[in-house]
Amino acid sequence: MKIVFDPDIPAQAHESLTEVIQESVPGKCACGCDEIYVSLQAPDRIDVKCYDCGTSFCELEVEVAQEVVEH
Known part of the structure; x- marks a missing residue:
């Protein structure tokens, strides 16, 4: 399975x-594609979908670490 990440990730x-993703996605999409596209939907949510047809396999919530910048 090939996984393509959005540049925002x-x-x-x-x-x-x-x-x-490898644990969560059982294998090829129903359309036969074995490529997955991972995109950022919100600052704390990632969408995992078929690269060819766009069918969503799942959404993952992620913890976003805040970086503190001192001036």
Whole structure:
């Protein structure tokens, strides 16, 4: 299964998200595609869908760490 991440999703999150997606998505989509597109729907929600037809497999809630910048 190939997983394509939206550019808005930080690269440091790819590995942990890949593990969760592989556990959550049973295999190919009903359309036969085995590519998954992962996009950011909201600051704390990620949509996991078929790359070809757009069928959503699941939505994942993520914890967003706030970065504090001192001036």
